[in-house]
Amino acid sequence: xxxxxxxxxxxxxxxxxxxxxxxxxxxxxxxxxxxxxxxxxxxxxxxxxxxxxxxxxxxxxxxxxxxxxxxxxxxxxxxxxxxxxxxxxxxxxxxxxxxxxxxxxxxxxxxxxxxxxxxxxxxxxxxxxxxxxxxxxxxxxxxxxxxxxxxxxxxxxxxxxxxxxxxxxxxxxxxxxxxxxxxxxxxxxxxxxxxxxxxxx
Numbered sequence: 553x554x555x556x557x558x559x560x561x562x563x564x565x566x567x568x569x570x571x572x573x574x575x576x577x578x579x580x581x582x583x584x585x586x587x588x589x590x591x592x593x594x595x596x597x598x599x600x601x602x603x604x605x606x607x608x609x610x611x612x613x614x615x616x617x618x619x620x621x622x623x624x625x626x627x628x629x630x631x632x633x634x635x636x637x638x639x640x641x642x643x644x645x646x647x648x649x650x651x652x653x654x655x656x657x658x659x660x661x662x663x664x665x666x667x668x669x670x671x672x673x674x675x676x677x678x679x680x681x682x683x684x685x686x687x688x689x690x691x692x693x694x695x696x697x698x699x700x701x702x703x704x705x706x707x708x709x710x711x712x713x714x715x716x717x718x719x720x721x722x723x724x725x726x727x728x729x730x731x732x733x734x735x736x737x738x739x740x741x742x743x744x745x746x747x748x749x750x751x752x753x
Contacts, residue, residue, distance in 0.1 A: 553566045553567075553568075553607065554611050556614065556685060557683075557685040558589055558592040560739050561739075563599075566602070566604075567604060567606065569603055578600060619694050620697055621695070622650070623650050623697070624648060624651060624698070625646055626662070627701070627702050627703065628669075628704070630705060631706050631708075636665070639722075640717065640720065643737055644733040645737065646741055646744070648664055648668075650664075658676055661700075665703065669712065671722075673707045674704075676701045679700075680702055681700060682697055682700065684698075685698075
């Protein structure tokens with residue numbers, strides 16, 4: 553099952569039909585997806601499932617309906633085991649950004665983390681999952697696919713938030729602080745931490 557966030561509301565791409573309770577289910581092949589996205593954006597639908605017997609194909613079909621923006625980001629640990637967070641537009645987030653021409657996605661992720669936080673000496677140690685969200689830019693909807701990488705660094709210098717990207721603060725957060733920060737974060741960031749069981753109860 554794929555989870556795509558629309559305005560922080562989940563849209564599940566699924567190959568199993570579940571009994572409807574607190575959500576609506578649509579057939580991917582016949583649904584007016586743009587209309588569904590508009591309703592989710594306007595808070596008329598909080599949670600929806602798009603059904604197709606082939607899950608991988610369902611993601612391909614969604615990508616055909618919207619322009620895809622590729623991004624790379626980092627879940628960065630320092631030597632004390634703290635994780636690098638940014639506060640952007642009043643919400644805690646992880647550093648990430650769009651792919652530039654001629655880059656491979658790993659280069660995008662490393663460059664964006666350094667540009668947004670000032671942290672250098674980054675090394676990719678693991679490829680994490682991709683997250684998906686639909687956003688609106690200049691009146692049209694786009695599907696953003698973010699490739700996440702676990703990174704390590706021994707950097708202990710000054711943290712510098714990229715002001716032109718709306719970054720108000722950069723901080724190394726301990727597991728307890730992460731738990732608190734995730735209460736004011738985005739669903740796809742929470743998903744990343746859940747999937748990798750980074751925060752131990």
